Amino acid sequence: MKPLNYLRLWLACARYSMVRTMMFRADFIMWSLVELFWMGAGVLVIGVLYRQTDSIAGWNEYEMLLLFGTAMLLQRLLMGFFWSNLFEMSRNIRTGHFDFFLAQPGNPLFMVSTRKLDPDGLINSLLALGMVGYAAHHLGLHLTVGSVALYGLLVLCGLVVHYSVLLMVVSLSFWIIGAQNLEGSYFTLFEFSRLPREAFRGIARVFFVYALPAVVVSNVPASALLHGFKPVYALWLAAVALAWLGLAVLVFSRGLRQYASASS
Amino acid sequence: MPALAKYRHSFFVGLQSNLVYRWNFALRGGFSVFHLTVVFILWSAAYAGNTHIGGFDLAQTLTYFVILILLQFFVGAFNEDYQISEDIRNGLINQFLLKPINYFLYRLSVFSAARIVSGLLVLVPLGLALPLLWPYLAPPHEAWRLALGLPAALLSALIQFTIAYCFGLLTFWFLEIQSFILLSLAVETVLGGQMFPLDLMPPALFHLSQYLPYFYQMYFPAAILTGRVDFAGALSGLVIQCAWALILLGAAQLLWVRGLRRHTAVGG
Numbered sequence: 001m002k003p004l005n006y007l008r009l010w011l012a013c014a015r016y017s018m019v020r021t022m023m024f025r026a027d028f029i030m031w032s033l034v035e036l037f038w039m040g041a042g043v044l045v046i047g048v049l050y051r052q053t054d055s056i057a058g059w060n061e062y063e064m065l066l067l068f069g070t071a072m073l074l075q076r077l078l079m080g081f082f083w084s085n086l087f088e089m090s091r092n093i094r095t096g097h098f099d100f101f102l103a104q105p106g107n108p109l110f111m112v113s114t115r116k117l118d119p120d121g122l123i124n125s126l127l128a129l130g131m132v133g134y135a136a137h138h139l140g141l142h143l144t145v146g147s148v149a150l151y152g153l154l155v156l157c158g159l160v161v162h163y164s165v166l167l168m169v170v171s172l173s174f175w176i177i178g179a180q181n182l183e184g185s186y187f188t189l190f191e192f193s194r195l196p197r198e199a200f201r202g203i204a205r206v207f208f209v210y211a212l213p214a215v216v217v218s219n220v221p222a223s224a225l226l227h228g229f230k231p232v233y234a235l236w237l238a239a240v241a242l243a244w245l246g247l248a249v250l251v252f253s254r255g256l257r258q259y260a261s262a263s264s
Numbered sequence: 265m266p267a268l269a270k271y272r273h274s275f276f277v278g279l280q281s282n283l284v285y286r287w288n289f290a291l292r293g294g295f296s297v298f299h300l301t302v303v304f305i306l307w308s309a310a311y312a313g314n315t316h317i318g319g320f321d322l323a324q325t326l327t328y329f330v331i332l333i334l335l336q337f338f339v340g341a342f343n344e345d346y347q348i349s350e351d352i353r354n355g356l357i358n359q360f361l362l363k364p365i366n367y368f369l370y371r372l373s374v375f376s377a378a379r380i381v382s383g384l385l386v387l388v389p390l391g392l393a394l395p396l397l398w399p400y401l402a403p404p405h406e407a408w409r410l411a412l413g414l415p416a417a418l419l420s421a422l423i424q425f426t427i428a429y430c431f432g433l434l435t436f437w438f439l440e441i442q443s444f445i446l447l448s449l450a451v452e453t454v455l456g457g458q459m460f461p462l463d464l465m466p467p468a469l470f471h472l473s474q475y476l477p478y479f480y481q482m483y484f485p486a487a488i489l490t491g492r493v494d495f496a497g498a499l500s501g502l503v504i505q506c507a508w509a510l511i512l513l514g515a516a517q518l519l520w521v522r523g524l525r526r527h528t529a530v531g532g
Contacts, residue, residue, distance in 0.1 A: 030443035037450035041459055048460045049310050052317040057309040188295040191302045199309035204301065 348432025457483025
């Protein structure tokens with residue numbers, strides 16, 4: 001299939017998702033509220049902590065808010081574009097409904113990853129972006145088109161990392177059919193992305209900052225807005241995104257070979 | 265059959281069926297150790313340059329979060345609301361209407377069994393992490409804290425289960441209750457003191473929170489066990505906690521009676 005056809009397919013799926021959401025408007029409002037409340041809870045933690053102290057690992061309250069907003073932006077973008085698709089993947093592998101994706105005339109990974117959009121996640125990603133803008137305004141940052149574009153690119157790299165980690169975790173279902181709640185490990189890992197890099201010491205620094213991509217995904221884009229473009233950090237994040245995507249695709253492809261269907 | 269024997273059997277069946285999911289609980293327990301790592305890193309950074317925050321030192325605050333994890337696995341409601349909701353949606357609840365068994369007590373006995381399994385399983389990852397955690401822990405030594413903390417934890421279990429039960433019963437009115445549950449979970453997580461000790465909130469808000477049921481879900485037993493509340497505060501808190509347990513039991517009964525009036529059992 002040509003790239004243009006994939007784009008058409010994605011647009012058709014997006015349109016279907018929007019129509020479906022509008023059919024269940026109350027559900028859409030409730031889910032948007034759920035995500036908003038969880039985001040609000042995170043902001044509340046920052047508010048409570050900074051009532052007691054002026055700085056956490058050298059980050060002031062609005063810098064921390066900007067970091068948290070970036071972490072939320074990444075997570076909400078993942079929720080909006082990919083979460084439902086990948087969440088259902090492990091269930092489909094268990095039930096054998098995964099056959100449906102293999103029978104389609106397109107790349108299985110594309111088909112599996114893009115069938116649905118969740119507009120509530122996308123709405124909340126706008127709110128997260130608003131949080132970043134609010135924090136930037138309070139910090140008196142002079143944002144240029146270039147700095148915003150760079151931030152966007154780094155967020156995109158971060159989104160690739162989020163997607164890759166989730167894909168890899170969910171692909172384990174090809175081997176561990178009975179395992180449930182594997183996707184919980186995604187949330188556990190990216191809880192670390194709300195913390196500033198400087199807060200990590202010793203073995204935790206080696207593990208969470210360098211070995212796993214949990215901290216770099218949010219800290220690099222946030223630092224680019226706060227302290228300007230640093231090529232080393234940008235290259236670091238781009239390399240991490242590429243490496244994790246490659247690894248995730250490899251695990252998915254190997255898993256696909258393992259898949260034995262479950263039809264009756 | 266003596267009245268309590270059937271619930272004892274439900275309890276043992278609950279134990280067996282929850283042991284089937286031991287790896288899920290163990291996995292969840294493992295994740296909670298990672299969550300604890302986030303908490304340790306964040307609060308250690310917040311305490312840098314401060315010996316006390318809100319009148320408590322770092323070890324006292326970290327002890328609070330460790331006790332919270334234990335409480336979550338020993339007394340917290342996990343997916344009881346979903347199970348009840350599924351019983352109603354699939355019509356499985358019909359069998360309980362025809363038998364001489366109280367559905368609330370049946371579910372409570374299964375919940376108790378599940379919490380014993382999950383509570384014991386979380387001790388494994390926490391036990392493995394204990395050598396690393398130990399230098400950061402500062403449990404209080406007063407015996408009365410255990411004497412009042414344990415009943416507070418049991419009442420907390422009853423409150424959490426009853427809230428989950430009430431949410432499950434909402435299925436009599438709404439087909440899909442997942443969003444209600446997650447919305448409520450966000451409120452419970454914040455106002456139950458799972459994200460930060462509630463005593464760090466502005467005094468007016470903290471005072472107000474003491475009159476809400478969420479306060480008694482997690483924060484209150486954890487505060488007694490970790491020295492964040494004094495003897496008089498613990499006693500008056502227990503009275504309010506009992507009152508909330510009774511109010512919620514009343515609400516659960518009301519929802520059950522009203523819900524059954526709407527319920528239509530089909531098939532046989």
